[in-house]
Amino acid sequence: MTEKMSTHQAENDARNENILIYVDGELKPRAQATVSVYDSGFMLGDGVWEGLRLYQGTWAFLDEHMDRLFEAAKAIDLDIGMDRDGVIAALRETQQANGMQTDTHARLMVTRGIKMRPFQHPSLSRSGPTVVIIMEHSRPQLPRPIRLATVPHLRGLPMTQDPKLNSHSKLNCILACIAAEKAGADEALMLDVNGFVNTTNACNFFIVRKGEVWTSTGDYCMNGITRQKVIDLCRADGIPVHERNYSLVDTYGADEAFLTGTFGAQTPVGSIDGRTIGDGQLGPVTKRIRALYKGLIEKECA
Numbered sequence: 041m042t043e044k045m046s047t048h049q050a051e052n053d054a055r056n057e058n059i060l061i062y063v064d065g066e067l068k069p070r071a072q073a074t075v076s077v078y079d080s081g082f083m084l085g086d087g088v089w090e091g092l093r094l095y096q097g098t099w100a101f102l103d104e105h106m107d108r109l110f111e112a113a114k115a116i117d118l119d120i121g122m123d124r125d126g127v128i129a130a131l132r133e134t135q136q137a138n139g140m141q142t143d144t145h146a147r148l149m150v151t152r153g154i155k156m157r158p159f160q161h162p163s164l165s166r167s168g169p170t171v172v173i174i175m176e177h178s179r180p181q182l183p184r185p186i187r188l189a190t191v192p193h194l195r196g197l198p199m200t201q202d203p204k205l206n207s208h209s210k211l212n213c214i215l216a217c218i219a220a221e222k223a224g225a226d227e228a229l230m231l232d233v234n235g236f237v238n239t240t241n242a243c244n245f246f247i248v249r250k251g252e253v254w255t256s257t258g259d260y261c262m263n264g265i266t267r268q269k270v271i272d273l274c275r276a277d278g279i280p281v282h283e284r285n286y287s288l289v290d291t292y293g294a295d296e297a298f299l300t301g302t303f304g305a306q307t308p309v310g311s312i313d314g315r316t317i318g319d320g321q322l323g324p325v326t327k328r329i330r331a332l333y334k335g336l337i338e339k340e341c342a
């Protein structure tokens with residue numbers, strides 16, 4: 041049997057047993073870093089989060105991450121209880137307490153906080169938000185290209201739960217991932233409400249056809265920061281890139297496919313629904329984009 045894999049696979053690092061976790065202004069050892077069972081994030085998935093990466097002492101694309109976090113919080117009417125500088129200071133405090141410098145991943149989470157009673161109404165959260173930062177030593181590890189399966193779970197319209205929100209509740213994506221695993225794949229490829237190929241359950245999705253890079257219009261997927269960087273890098277380097285609708289027929293017939301996300305940068309896709317994509321390995325255009333992105337990170341995090 042092929043071993044189980046995910047796009048967020050990191051090398052085992054024993055140091056992660058002893059990390060300090062930021063919980064509402066305090067740094068706590070992992071075993072003591074807990075939130076209340078009345079927390080609206082635990083109870084209802086009522087919160088927003090960001091995943092960030094530290095390279096050579098610099099948090100990559102920090103402005104973009106802060107923009108997205110504060111926009112999401114505003115959209116769900118959640119007061120983070122601190123301004124951008126406060127959030128960044130908390131991030132740096134956690135980094136310093138853990139002595140982290142590079143190959144580090146942070147999950148920064150803000151929920152509506154502790155509820156008075158165990159019911160849905162947001163007004164029951166009265167004591168302010170809960171802010172947690174988990175920071176781990178993390179070197180992505182990918183033994184082979186990823187296998188995707190398309191699933192019945194769609195990327196929805198913005199008037200239900202806007203897929204652009206990095207919400208704590210990820211049930212739609214989790215169900216998609218479970219369906220993909222049951223189909224023998226690693227992760228799910230999700231279609232939009234019109235049947236066009238959109239994104240995966242945890243990353244943005246690209247294909248390469250005859251030297252051109254295609255990705256979805258962006259209407260139903262997370263406005264991924266890595267996605268935008270890849271589009272910008274292609275434009276700057278003369279690689280034709282299109283944000284457009286395309287179908288599974290275009291996708292199965294692609295020369296290459298890859299995923300993007302803060303954690304894994306660009307992850308090659310080997311097969312989709314049992315069809316090998318290209319030769320099933322990291323392709324030349326993906327390789328070129330990976331090199332361009334590495335160069336961008338080196339410039340940004342010099």
Ligand SMILES: Cc1ncc(COP(=O)(O)O)c(C=O)c1O
Nearest residue numbers: 242243244262264265266301302
């Ligand atoms: C559903 C989904 N798509 C894509 C991404 C990738 O976004 P980014 O490149 O900003 O990490 C994420 C990451 O949070 C995500 O949750």
